Amino acid sequence: MSASADAPSFAALISEAAALIDACREEFLKIATAESCTGGLVAAILTEVPGSSDVFERGFVTYSNDAKTETLGVPADLIEAHGAVSKEVAEAMAAGALAKSLADIAVSITGVAGPGGSTENKPVGLVHLTATDRAGRLHHRELRTGDIGRSAIRRVSVAEAFKLLRDLAAQS
Numbered sequence: 001m002s003a004s005a006d007a008p009s010f011a012a013l014i015s016e017a018a019a020l021i022d023a024c025r026e027e028f029l030k031i032a033t034a035e036s037c038t039g040g041l042v043a044a045i046l047t048e049v050p051g052s053s054d055v056f057e058r059g060f061v062t063y064s065n066d067a068k069t070e071t072l073g074v075p076a077d078l079i080e081a082h083g084a085v086s087k088e089v090a091e092a093m094a095a096g097a098l099a100k101s102l103a104d105i106a107v108s109i110t111g112v113a114g115p116g117g118s119t120e121n122k123p124v125g126l127v128h129l130t131a132t133d134r135a136g137r138l139h140h141r142e143l144r145t146g147d148i149g150r151s152a153i154r155r156v157s158v159a160e161a162f163k164l165l166r167d168l169a170a171q172s
Contacts, residue, residue, distance in 0.1 A: 007152035008159045010045070016162045018049045021056075023169045024105075030057040031165060032103035034072055034093040036084065037111040037127060038154050039063060042161050057103040062093065068110075072096025083122060085110050087140055090128035098132060105168050107131040107161045111143070113153045123147070127157045131164035137171055139164045 008016070024031060033042045043059030046052050060071055065084050068074040074092040082088040093108035111127030118124045125145035132138045141160055145153050 007148065007155040010155070013045045013155060013158055013162070014048045016159060017045045017052075020162050020166050020169070021046065021049050021052055021054070023166060024055040025051075027169055027172045029055065029105055029169055029172060030101075030103040031055055032057050032097040032101035032106040033059040033161075034097035034106060034108040035059065035061050036063055036068070036093070036109060037113040038109045038157050038161075041154055042107065042109065042158050045158060058101050060097055060100070068093060068096075072100060085112055085122050085126055085128060087128050087130070087142065090130040090140065091132070091138065094130040094132040094138070098134060104172070105131060105133045105165060107165050109157050109161055111153070111157060113150045113157075114147055115150065125153055127153065127160075129157065129160055129164055131161070131168045133168055133172065135172075137168060139167055 040061040046056045062068045062071050065079050069076050073096045090108045094106045097106035108130050112118050114124035124147040127143040129141045
């Protein structure tokens, strides 16, 4: 992804959210979200859809490391060992969202939206997402969008979260 113009519009994301909600409604699935770099944007877009309360159970915005630990139960030593922006922490966030909710499926997002906060090994545009369900299925994605701008990174991440949830819902 090389330009913010490649990121989906909010209208496109709302359309994707509506399709996801319909798919989950058909399967009687409830969704929980655990968000860091998107700051609740997945939850906000899901709730733009009329009738989303049939499917959206709750959302957690755990922007700080302490919030990830206190709210979702992500072990502090896991964050210390791998960093907040890692596959391991994304998986723990998704598991925590399931454990702390009544949802059937959950998605987590942690990343570097920029413009600051990057390191040599964790550049702006690095995002880890995980979707999981109560049957133990787990889908992980690592995005490397590059520095396409904070808003675009967040929108690309939301679109990917919806894809992961749709894939998981289809397996239920």
